[in-house]
Amino acid sequence: MGMMAQSTNCILQVGKIEKGKPWDIAVVPWLHLKVPNGIKNESEAKFCQRKTSCCTLKHWSPVPDPKSWQSFMEPSSGRLPGLEATRPHMEPRATCSAAAPLVERQFRVLVGVTGSVAALKLPLLVSRLLDIPGLEVAVVTTERAKHFYSPQDVPVTLYSDADEWEMWKCRSDPVLHIDLRRWADLMLVAPLDANTLGKVASGICDNLLTCVIRAWDRSKPLLFCPAMNTAMWEHPVTEQQVGQLKAFGYVEIPCVVKKLVCGDQGLGAMAEVGTIVDKVKEVLSQHGGFQQN
Template identity: 75%
Template structure:
C-alpha cells in the first residue's frame, strides 16, 4: 500500500507540480558502457536554470552506474509494474510522456536502437518512445562498439529514427572501453548538454 500511495504522489508531481516556467527533460539511459556518464550528464543539466530532470533507465543500464549517484528521480521497469495496481491507476509510461517537454536517450545502445526502429515496446523506456508526442523533440545519442556501428543495419535503423523526426547527436571516434579504436562512442557530455540547450524556451524580449 505504501508503494501505491507513493505512486499517487508521483503521478500528481508529474502532472501538476512542475511550474510552467520549468523545462522538463526526460533522460533515457540504455545498456551501453557510456551509461557510466549519466551522473555527470544529469549534474551538468541541473546547473542550467529552469530545467527539471528525471531519468528512465533500462535494467541493463544500471550495470554501469549507481542509481544512488544520480541526483534526480530514476524510474525503472519495476516502477511501471509495481505502481499500477488497478485500472483506475495512472500508467507510468503515459504519465512520463505527458510530463516531458524533451526526451533524450543517452546512450542509445544497439539493442534499443533496433527496438525503437522496429516499434518494439517491451520496457518502460521503449513504451515511452512508442507513445511519444511527436510534436515534442526526441534526441538520441548512439553508443556501441565500432564493429556494431559499422554493420549495415545500423545506418538503416538510424535513418528510420531520423525519418520519424528524431534528432541524432552523432557518436564519435575514440578508444573504446573494450580496447577497440574507432567510431561508436557516445558524444561528449558537453555536446549533449549544448544540444539540449538549443531546445530551451527563449526569454521573452
C-alpha cells in the first residue's frame, strides 16, 4: 500500500470576486485547506485556486497549530480589505471594552503619527481613544515617528511605508493608502511635525501617511495637532502652512505653551491628550458617531 503524502496545516486568504468588485471592502472569506509539505511560497500554492474558482489567492502562510485557525475564523467586520493578508502575524485591532453598548458599525478613527518628540504620547492617545465606546482605531506611522515609541505599547494595528509596498504585487491587489482612506471615518494626525506640515500644505505625498492625507475624502473630518520647537513654530511659513490646511477644511487642535523636551519654553508643544480626545468626541457627536452619556 502506498504511503499517503504528509500534509501541513495552512491558511489561505482569498478575496471573493464579485461582479464589478474585484477585492472590495467586501467579502474576505477565509479558506482552510491541507497542502503537501514542501510548499514554501505563494506561487507554489497557486494550485489551491482550483479549489475555489470564484476566488483569487491573496496569501499563503503555514500555520503549525490548527487551533490557531480559530482567530482567523472570527468575524472580520470593519477590517480593511485585504490588509490582514500581508500581516498574518499581527493581532487584530483592539476596540472598546466588551461592556460597551453594541452599535451597528463602529466609528473608525485613523491616527497618523509623525516624527515629533510628541510621538512619545502615541500609546496613551490610542488607549484613551479606545475608551470611547463604539470606536475602532488604526495607526499610520512615518518612519521617523517609530523612533519615539515601542510598537508593543500600541494596542492597535500599525501601518507603515513597508506595508504599502509589500502588499501590492500586481494590478488586482489593493492599494493601501486608498483602502485606509475608504476605511476611516475620521483622521487624526497627532503629532503633526514641521516636516509633514510642509509636505501636506504643498501636496507632497512621498510616504504612506502623506498619501492617505492627499487622497483624503474631505467630506470626512481630518484633525491635526501641530508639534514642533518654538523657533520652528514662530517661523513665518508655519502660519501660512497651517492656514493652508485649514483652507482644505482640516481642523487644527492648537499647540500649547510649555517647557519643551529640548529645554526651551514656549509655544509649539502638542495639545494635551485629554484635549485631543475631547475634540475627537466633539467632532464625533457632530457627525452622529458618538453620543455623550
